[in-house]
Amino acid sequence: MAMIEVERLTKKYRERVAIDALTFQIQEGKIVGFLGPNGAGKSTTMKILTGFMPATEGKARVAGFDVFEKPLEAKRQIGYLPETPPLYPELTVRGFLKFVAELKGVPRGQVKSEIDRVAKGTGITSELDRLNSALSKGYRQRVGIAQALIGNPKLLILDEPTEGLDPRQRAEVLQLIKGLAGQHTVVLSTHILAEVKTICEQVLIIHRGKIVADESMANLTGGRENGLEEKFIQLTAT
Amino acid sequence: MRNILAIAKKEMTVYLTTPWAWIVFTFVSFVSSFFFIGLLVQFKQAHEQIRLMQGGWEQVGAEAQFLRNLTDGVVMPLYSTMLVVLLFVVPFLSARLFAEERRQKTFELLMTAPVTSTEIVLGKYLGGLVIIGATVSVTLVYPLVLAMFGSSFSATTSEKTATLEWVTVLLGFGALVLFGATVLAIGSFVSSLTESVIVAGLITFAVCLVWMIVKIVAPNADEPWRSVLDHLAFDVQLRNPMRGVFELKPLVFFSSVIATFLVLTHRSVESRRWV
Numbered sequence: 001m002a003m004i005e006v007e008r009l010t011k012k013y014r015e016r017v018a019i020d021a022l023t024f025q026i027q028e029g030k031i032v033g034f035l036g037p038n039g040a041g042k043s044t045t046m047k048i049l050t051g052f053m054p055a056t057e058g059k060a061r062v063a064g065f066d067v068f069e070k071p072l073e074a075k076r077q078i079g080y081l082p083e084t085p086p087l088y089p090e091l092t093v094r095g096f097l098k099f100v101a102e103l104k105g106v107p108r109g110q111v112k113s114e115i116d117r118v119a120k121g122t123g124i125t126s127e128l129d130r131l132n133s134a135l136s137k138g139y140r141q142r143v144g145i146a147q148a149l150i151g152n153p154k155l156l157i158l159d160e161p162t163e164g165l166d167p168r169q170r171a172e173v174l175q176l177i178k179g180l181a182g183q184h185t186v187v188l189s190t191h192i193l194a195e196v197k198t199i200c201e202q203v204l205i206i207h208r209g210k211i212v213a214d215e216s217m218a219n220l221t222g223g224r225e226n227g228l229e230e231k232f233i234q235l236t237a238t
Numbered sequence: 239m240r241n242i243l244a245i246a247k248k249e250m251t252v253y254l255t256t257p258w259a260w261i262v263f264t265f266v267s268f269v270s271s272f273f274f275i276g277l278l279v280q281f282k283q284a285h286e287q288i289r290l291m292q293g294g295w296e297q298v299g300a301e302a303q304f305l306r307n308l309t310d311g312v313v314m315p316l317y318s319t320m321l322v323v324l325l326f327v328v329p330f331l332s333a334r335l336f337a338e339e340r341r342q343k344t345f346e347l348l349m350t351a352p353v354t355s356t357e358i359v360l361g362k363y364l365g366g367l368v369i370i371g372a373t374v375s376v377t378l379v380y381p382l383v384l385a386m387f388g389s390s391f392s393a394t395t396s397e398k399t400a401t402l403e404w405v406t407v408l409l410g411f412g413a414l415v416l417f418g419a420t421v422l423a424i425g426s427f428v429s430s431l432t433e434s435v436i437v438a439g440l441i442t443f444a445v446c447l448v449w450m451i452v453k454i455v456a457p458n459a460d461e462p463w464r465s466v467l468d469h470l471a472f473d474v475q476l477r478n479p480m481r482g483v484f485e486l487k488p489l490v491f492f493s494s495v496i497a498t499f500l501v502l503t504h505r506s507v508e509s510r511r512w513v
Contacts, residue, residue, distance in 0.1 A: 050350040053511050075352040086347035090252045102244035103351040147347070 003028045003185040009058035018044040020209040031181050033200035034189040041209045042189040046159050050080045079153040085144030089133035104151035122146040138169035158188040193228050207236040241353045245361025253369045262327045266376050273319045274380045277312045309403040317410040324418050332425025333439035335362045340433045355507045370418040381407045406482035413479035416492045421446050423499035430506040
């Protein structure tokens with residue numbers, strides 16, 4: 001079953017075309033890397049899929065729900081980590097996750113166990129009673145991912161989840177995302193190719209608002225060591 | 239409903255775990271206690287003078303008759319000054335409601351969560367309203383103090399009577415809350431338009447100040463504007479409830495203003511999705 005179906009999706013900011021008639025599908029259970037140079041339209045696509053803003057033209061469906069016609073149903077299927085983790089600095093991590101659980105309609109009796117579950121999964125159990133504002137960058141990112149995991153959504157959309165982390169934290173977060181495979185469909189955007197190589201099964205490359213590659217990792221690299229880099233540079237050259 | 243309460247609870251938590259609400263509570267207690275003491279001294283002096291006069295209250299002009307009892311002589315003037323205090327503190331509270339979310343980039347969380355814009359607006363408004371209710375409730379301590387320690391005697395029979403007219407006091411209290419709720423609704427709308435908390439606060443204050451004293455701003459207005467301004471001005475609408483006269487008109491007026499600005503806030507939040 002296709003978890004994400006996008007048809008001729010277009011977004012214009014006044015005259016500037018951010019994404020231009022994107023069409024692609026993402027199958028359930030896959031980890032998909034969403035690549036492209038800065039400003040290619042990755043974040044815009046993700047913001048449309050999560051219902052943060054509407055497209056100018058075209059259709060997008062998440063788990064069969066049109067994100068424009070049935071926004072609430074579509075949003076219930078999605079856990080989203082925006083570029084900047086949306087943490088309220090005044091709340092504790094626990095208070096914040098509780099708030100998110102209530103917003104996502106986690107049944108009252110299960111809120112506590114749900115918080116414990118995602119905290120364990122992202123390794124933030126020891127930080128639960130600290131204020132969000134006191135967290136290091138790495139922990140902020142983890143809390144952001146924990147927040148996306150609440151309610152066990154089918155689809156995770158992570159916008160540059162490793163941005164601004166040190167190499168060790170990067171490896172940890174990637175390991176964490178890899179561990180989510182199977183239970184969730186994961187779409188993550190990044191411009192760091194090495195990360196994609198280690199965890200993604202399918203790669204979408206977007207350049208100047210258009211899809212320039214939509215293939216499995218093996219096909220794209222052709223089995224060569226530097227295949228992905230070569231391909232990326234070749235496809236985004238113009 | 240659960241979403242509304244969750245958002246309201248979050249707003250209250252933020253107000254109460256940061257200095258925002260506490261600054262307001264402290265400021266309101268400080269200022270209102272000054273006015274309370276001043277009004278009490280004035281009240282006491284008036285009564286001492288009257289006692290020395292032949293004929294007592296009968297000799298005093300109509301403009302000073304309100305000093306005869308504690309309700310009209312102390313509590314209601316105190317509540318009238320509280321209106322001005324609210325004009326300062328409510329914009330301070332309302333300014334962060336939406337502007338801060340945008341600045342902290344947390345609005346994306348609300349907008350991508352399975353909640354409607356209506357629930358976001360109502361939840362935030364409700365959270366702010368509880369804090370404003372608490373702020374106004376701080377001033378309930380003064381009528382309570384008067385009821386405990388004050389005393390009042392019937393003018394004709396010299397029998398002891400109830401110290402305060404509670405119906406009047408509560409009407410004034412209700413008018414204060416209603417006014418606070420109105421400024422909060424205007425403030426929510428302004429806050430939804432900007433990313434800057436300071437700009438939101440200042441604009442809300444300016445709008446409400448002009449709206450409050452629009453009669454002073456335009457003293458020479460001709461008909462029909464004169465009547466229009468008469469009906470629109472906050473201070474004109476508040477005059478009767480602040481004298482203990484219950485009317486449906488101010489209630490309808492302020493409810494309409496609140497509803498209008500909540501709808502505008504909703505439109506503004508929705509329009510954010512379209513830029």
